[in-house]
Amino acid sequence: MGLGSTLLFALFVGLAIGSFLNVLIVRIPKGENVAFPPSHCPACGNALKWWHNIPLLSWVALRGKCAYCKSPISRLYPTVELLTGLLFAVVALKTGLGVEWFVVSLIFALLLALSVIDFEYYAVPDSLNLTALALALLLPLLLFGWDWATGNLKDFDLYKEMLLTRFKDAAVMALAFWLLGYGVKLLIKKDALGEADIIIAGTMGALLGFPLVLVAIYIAALLAIVPALFARGHMVPFVPFLALGTWIAWVFEPTFMRWWSLLYA
Ligand SMILES: [Zn+2]
Known part of the structure; x- marks a missing residue:
């Protein structure tokens, strides 16, 4: 794989992991299950369709608003996704793609989630x-x-x-x-x-x-x-x-x- 496609691949994997980090960031401090129920709007409770859930793109396409009730979606979501995508790409620059890349990126992704949670709750x-x-x-x-x-x-x-x-x-x-x-x-x-x-x-x-x-x-x-x-x-x-x-x-x-x-x- 060339450098460009390596970085792009790492970025996409990171964006997907970032999307899951958002679930952890929102649900774990409240003691909710991270797998059920499926993603829903916190304001109106409607379940999100898969195309509402595409990292980064959905937030931009929906202009930061819920598809059903139009209540604003926090900028935190796309920010966490973007940062996670970038960190997976930067780690790939140093390690190349492989087990080390994935595990080290995951450790930093967890540290990012802990940072966001600490900012909001002063406890992780x-x-x-x-x-x-x-x-x-x-x-x-x-x-x-x-x-x-x-x-x-x-x-x-x-x-x-x-x-x-x-x-x-x-x-x-x-x-x-x-x-x-x-x-x-x-x-x-x-x-x-x-x-x-x-x-x-x-x-x-x-x-x-x-x-x-x-x-x-x-x-x-x-x-x-x-x-x-x-x-x-x-x-x-x-x-x-x-x-x-x-x-x-x-x-x-x-x-x-x-x-x-x-x-x-
Ligand atoms: Zn809604």
């Missing part, structure tokens, strides 16, 4: 958070555990080290965040880092490894400073910044690692 569902962590931990198993063409299992020794490194990096990061949260709580008598942040720190450690995960935390902290200053006592959701830091560190990994080796070689 463990189900999505732990799925992202499990995918990041088990990526070496999915990549090297068996031959996808024949289905034959491969020798555990081939990827044991990679798997152990991911569990170790995840544990170190989760422990560091737990300690940080505990320390801050002692100081200001308020919960600063929640359980969700600790799980995401684990995902970051597993996905990025050391030292790249430190770059991601640094970027996340820098990005979070400005809204924290303006918030003046309001809650600032931290998950979106952790997700964005992880994304930037992962995408620009070669650059950051070159700087790192210049500084610490």
Whole structure:
């Protein structure tokens, strides 16, 4: 496949996944089933036809209004779809199409969903958070555990080290965040880092490894400073910044690692 068709394919897969993310974002915080009932308008309750449900295109064709009752459809839906499509394409640029592409893209898609949910509810569902962590931990198993063409299992020794490194990096990061949260709580008598942040720190450690995960935390902290200053006592959701830091560190990994080796070689 040429680069153009690779990116286009990745984009379309991402748009479809983005459409499903919208379902998760809307339903999981309300405790609703993600599969039933089928998609419907939240205002009038009419079930959507398949052509009302095409990522991005339907929203544009319907001019952002429900086909039945004309009540406005949030811009959040096409935005999440577009961002997911783009992130699948950008990941494909680095990994090519394959298992790694799909799993890494899925992890970032879950981090995007968690970010949106954190923005709206200041709390994120463990189900999505732990799925992202499990995918990041088990990526070496999915990549090297068996031959996808024949289905034959491969020798555990081939990827044991990679798997152990991911569990170790995840544990170190989760422990560091737990300690940080505990320390801050002692100081200001308020919960600063929640359980969700600790799980995401684990995902970051597993996905990025050391030292790249430190770059991601640094970027996340820098990005979070400005809204924290303006918030003046309001809650600032931290998950979106952790997700964005992880994304930037992962995408620009070669650059950051070159700087790192210049500084610490
Ligand atoms: Zn409607």
